[in-house]
Amino acid sequence: MNSTKATGASLTGFGAHDHTRCRAASLAAAEALCAARKLQLTPVRKRVLEILLEAHEALGAYDVLARLAEEGLGSKPPVAYRALGFWVAQGLVHRIEKLNAYVACAHPGRAHDAAFMICRDCGRVAETESHGPFGQSAGEAGFQIETMVIEAEGLCPKCIPGAGL
Amino acid sequence: MNSTKATGASLTGFGAHDHTRCRAASLAAAEALCAARKLQLTPVRKRVLEILLEAHEALGAYDVLARLAEEGLGSKPPVAYRALGFWVAQGLVHRIEKLNAYVACAHPGRAHDAAFMICRDCGRVAETESHGPFGQSAGEAGFQIETMVIEAEGLCPKCIPGAGL
DNA sequence: ACTCATGCTGTTATGTTATAACATATCGCC
């Protein structure tokens, strides 16, 4: 179901923007982060992040793995899952639960809870910041939130019938 | 990973409550809803809803299937997935993306976007109402929301270290 | 009564996503 298609899709909101610049920025953020936390920016890890940045859309673990394999960097699932897990733990990659897919963070550097808008038609994913969806209810219930999943599915501006196609 | 354990867990918030009554209420809501929409409340469908209500926690599709199989109501994955899909479509069961699991709705009858708090320690799941996590950002982006996934993972009151165990 | 459409269930087979467990490699350090 997941295959290699769109590459020109935008992430931050659904508007167009400068891929090259945002890829470079993310990679720089990754290097800074690894240096600061004394983590190893290994070839596999670096390449996995690049793959997500190049794709600029959500990719399944096996999609990422296929690209690694093409380049001789690993061909077995754990290789991809480990690298993805590493970046998710560092906050530079987010997992989209609804798609079982992974996407490079659109706001690297800043700490944040991410929220996503997923177009069910074209599959593009936009990351925004969350607005604390639980209000007081979590506090009232005595629940201590650690991580959040916030995903909206619907139609992006380009895919709304009658929109400027 | 999903197995047959806790049965006494609460759903609406993390406090205790009357199972028997809430099960009966849900089942009644299901009957009313099927009648109103002219849908068939078949044995498999009814039993699947009952299984979720009895468990009173999130169950994986294969957990549900196992219970159906014990009772001779179907032993192949599609049987469970179809019935679960039916209830999800009707809004009486919610899918928890983070757990790949299904849970009976805690507020049957009312139309709502559900939000969940998932305890990473004991696995209990509490359903609350959402507080519109996207604020204006979706509108600003021109995104038309159809469905939402809102899930918080963390520690429930009973599992917070130093809580009244 | 017959036939047809519809909707649900049964079943086979397969596809997709994810992890456990263990082996090997690498590097800094003592």
Place this chain on the structure above:
DNA sequence: GGCGATATGTTATAACATAACAGCATGAGT
């Protein structure tokens, strides 16, 4: 050179999900 720590390579399997088709019941129309 031995050792712990970290990362990768590999095997095998677990866990989750659906496509596709066959069969059966029900109910409407004729």
